[in-house]
Amino acid sequence: MSAETGATDFHASSSKALLDPSLRANFRRAMDGLMAKRAAQFPDPAEWNALRDLAASVRTRALAKLPELLETLEAKCVANGLKVHWAATTDEANAIVLAILRDHGATRLVKGKSMVSEEMHLNDFLSANGVESLETDLGEYIIQLDGETPSHIIMPAIHKNKQQIARLFGQKIRDAVYTEDVDALTATARRVLRQKFFEAEAGLSGVNFAVAETGTLCLVENEGNGRMSTHVPPIHIAVMGLEKVVERLEDVPPLLTVLTRSATGQPISTYFNMITAPRGPGEKDGPREVHLVILDNGRSRIFSDSELQVTLRCIRCGACMNYCPVYTRIGGHAYEAIYPGPIGMILTPQIEGLKRRHELPHASSLCHACTEICPVEIPITRLLVRLRKEAAQPPAGSKVLDAGGGRSRLEDLAWAGWQAAHTSPLLYRVMGTALRLFGPLAPRGLPLLNAWTKSRTVPKRAKRTLQDLVREKGIPDA
Numbered sequence: 001m002s003a004e005t006g007a008t009d010f011h012a013s014s015s016k017a018l019l020d021p022s023l024r025a026n027f028r029r030a031m032d033g034l035m036a037k038r039a040a041q042f043p044d045p046a047e048w049n050a051l052r053d054l055a056a057s058v059r060t061r062a063l064a065k066l067p068e069l070l071e072t073l074e075a076k077c078v079a080n081g082l083k084v085h086w087a088a089t090t091d092e093a094n095a096i097v098l099a100i101l102r103d104h105g106a107t108r109l110v111k112g113k114s115m116v117s118e119e120m121h122l123n124d125f126l127s128a129n130g131v132e133s134l135e136t137d138l139g140e141y142i143i144q145l146d147g148e149t150p151s152h153i154i155m156p157a158i159h160k161n162k163q164q165i166a167r168l169f170g171q172k173i174r175d176a177v178y179t180e181d182v183d184a185l186t187a188t189a190r191r192v193l194r195q196k197f198f199e200a201e202a203g204l205s206g207v208n209f210a211v212a213e214t215g216t217l218c219l220v221e222n223e224g225n226g227r228m229s230t231h232v233p234p235i236h237i238a239v240m241g242l243e244k245v246v247e248r249l250e251d252v253p254p255l256l257t258v259l260t261r262s263a264t265g266q267p268i269s270t271y272f273n274m275i276t277a278p279r280g281p282g283e284k285d286g287p288r289e290v291h292l293v294i295l296d297n298g299r300s301r302i303f304s305d306s307e308l309q310v311t312l313r314c315i316r317c318g319a320c321m322n323y324c325p326v327y328t329r330i331g332g333h334a335y336e337a338i339y340p341g342p343i344g345m346i347l348t349p350q351i352e353g354l355k356r357r358h359e360l361p362h363a364s365s366l367c368h369a370c371t372e373i374c375p376v377e378i379p380i381t382r383l384l385v386r387l388r389k390e391a392a393q394p395p396a397g398s399k400v401l402d403a404g405g406g407r408s409r410l411e412d413l414a415w416a417g418w419q420a421a422h423t424s425p426l427l428y429r430v431m432g433t434a435l436r437l438f439g440p441l442a443p444r445g446l447p448l449l450n451a452w453t454k455s456r457t458v459p460k461r462a463k464r465t466l467q468d469l470v471r472e473k474g475i476p477d478a
């Protein structure tokens with residue numbers, strides 16, 4: 001990362017990842033498996049096209065009415081007994097969560113999987129403020145134990161194999177014995193986590209879909225930890241990005257069916273939780289208080305750009321990562337971002353700004369695989385090209401954060417020189433002659449050309465110029 005601009009160095013991190021054979025093998029194996037499972041769920045192209053058209057139309061309709069739906073959602077949630085909080089930034093969202101916990105004297109929090117809480121760096125924030133925040137999704141639990149961040153939005157610990165997890169458990173969990181038996185490893189985590197669910201004073205989760213019509217928060221999960229986190233502790237805090245709202249309850253099934261099939265190749269997830277109210281009088285379980293924190297963090301800005309707005313359709317299925325030829329070779333950590341892969345390449349620069357993240361839209365071969373696989377038809381490659389332009393030469397009035405942040409003074413100078421040479425016949429001839437005469441004297445491997453020539457053949461200079469040939473043919477020089 002550049003100390004001056006805060007820009008991350010994708011080249012360096014991806015090159016490092018490529019040199020790690022075990023990481024590449026782990027990803028290859030995992031991604032091949034996920035692609036096969038997903039493909040088996042969509043055997044009929046006509047059905048797939050119809051389903052994604054429907055899912056895309058649901059998300060498009062929700063975004064078209066976003067401000068109105070958010071107001072309806074708030075009103076319905078409040079009427080149902082939830083407390084709704086709005087956060088413009090992740091700092092505000094963190095402060096809201098901490099204030100709720102402090103109000104109740106809570107120092108132990110159990111967490112279901114939530115990418116928005118990753119965006120907030122909530123665990124670090126809470127730990128710095130004296131709150132134990134424990135991840136309870138198995139993958140998240142594993143990487144938290146190892147002090148890492150997720151490498152995939154659906155399968156956060158996909159970069160690890162069972163041997164690495166066995167070693168980690170052996171080192172970090174009291175009484176855990178080394179075993180590579182996956183069931184035994186899962187049982188060990190379960191033993192630790194089960195106790196924590198009962199000790200925690202609060203639970204936190206993400207939200208997959210928030211239904212404006214009924215004020216229902218929908219949570220998709222496979223391990224039951226989401227249900228335990230939201231129902232066992234007396235307080236439940238849900239955090240969501242403001243784009244997660246949908247208009248009607250009937251909008252959920254079309255999204256759910258493409259989400260689970262695209263994400264893990266399952267026809268439906270093991271658990272689907274619908275949370276509408278805190279525990280009512282006479283009810284035997286459920287939290288006594290439910291809070292909903294709705295986070296903006298740049299989403300309103302994305303929403304205000306009619307072309308980039310489609311980024312907010314995303315339902316975080318992760319399929320674009322599984323199919324991306326770049327992601328599958330370098331894994332998620334090389335992006336140094338909460339959201340890696342194709343969705344991260346369009347979302348992260350828009351949230352964090354192009355000054356810091358101008359390299360990410362270039363981390364793609366534009367092969368189109370992500371766009372073809374996206375169940376809500378986000379034109380990812382088109383947005384990547386748009387962001388590349390925004391980084392180099394933004395249009396007047398651009399709404400993208402730090403537009404133009406990828407410009408390099410050296411590159412500007414080079415293009416200005418190129419333009420001058422190609423618009424002045426005299427300069428063009430002088431440049432051609434100079435290149436012909438002095439080019440061969442240039443030392444091989446000029447640092448400026450190193451990166452370019454590493455994977456390309458340096459063109460050979462012609463012995464005679466085009467002008468010479470034209471003159472020889474007797475064609476008058478223009």
Ligand code: SF4
Pocket residue numbers: 313314315316317318319320321342343370373374375376377378
């Ligand atoms: S961009 Fe599309 S494919 Fe990628 S995570 Fe979002 S919904 Fe899934």
